[in-house]
Amino acid sequence: xxxxxxxxxxxxGKTVVSKVLENLGIAVYNSDTEAKLLMxxxxxxxxxxxxxxxxxxxxxENKLNRKKLxxxxxNNKDKLNTVxxxxxxxxxxxxxxxxxxxxxxxxxxETAILFESGIYNDVDKIITVTAxxxxxxxxLIKRDNATKEEIMNRINNQSDDxxxxxxxxxxxxxxNKELITPQILSIHQxxxxxxxxx
Numbered sequence: 001x002x003x004x005x006x007x008x009x010x011x012x013g014k015t016v017v018s019k020v021l022e023n024l025g026i027a028v029y030n031s032d033t034e035a036k037l038l039m040x041x042x043x044x045x046x047x048x049x050x051x052x053x054x055x056x057x058x059x060x061e062n063k064l065n066r067k068k069l070x071x072x073x074x075n076n077k078d079k080l081n082t083v084x085x086x087x088x089x090x091x092x093x094x095x096x097x098x099x100x101x102x103x104x105x106x107x108x109x110e111t112a113i114l115f116e117s118g119i120y121n122d123v124d125k126i127i128t129v130t131a132x133x134x135x136x137x138x139x140l141i142k143r144d145n146a147t148k149e150e151i152m153n154r155i156n157n158q159s160d161d162x163x164x165x166x167x168x169x170x171x172x173x174x175x176n177k178e179l180i181t182p183q184i185l186s187i188h189q190x191x192x193x194x195x196x197x198x
Contacts (some may be wrong), residue, residue: 003107003124004107005111005125006126008112009130012130013017016174017112020181024185026105029102030075031112032110036064036066038090040064045090049064051084053069084117092122114164115163116159120167125170126170129174130171130173137152137155170190
């Protein structure tokens with residue numbers, strides 16, 4: 001089964017691309033969503049995070065206090081790497097199990113940190129979604145009800161778009177919804193051809 005990595009900076013529109021591909025019958029695995037679910041449901045991850053960050057990192061119902069964790073790892077690369085070293089292997093295993101249950105011409109693995117996490121080594125092709133910085137900020141202010149400063153901090157924590165673009169097989173420029181669908185359809189047809197899928 002062929003796997004395509006789908007990445008892009010926060011607010012670039014990965015989810016919009018995923019939805020169009022799902023409508024075309026392609027199975028999409030959202031790594032960020034699944035990671036959040038695992039951090040709330042996988043007892044191994046929960047126990048490890050409690051041991052490292054303290055038991056109050058989870059509430060009485062064993063739900064992760066995401067804000068508290070974000071505050072602890074923000075601007076602390078070592079703590080961020082520790083969290084990633086606990087969560088990423090679990091996501092990788094979960095993805096492998098998910099793949100075995102899919103019946104799709106090819107699979108999409110959507111993740112913001114495709115290159116940073118080394119996942120790019122495990123996929124057959126890579127799509128990067130880009131959008132102008134001003135548009136990304138505008139979208140995120142609406143979506144997350146966050147300040148411009150908070151958004152810039154998150155954007156600056158991610159790798160530069162040029163790294164993603166230079167190492168991708170396809171680039172989608174997400175300026176508006178009318179222009180994005182033809183780009184996705186073209187890439188989809190190209191992937192079917194490349195993977196020799198009838």
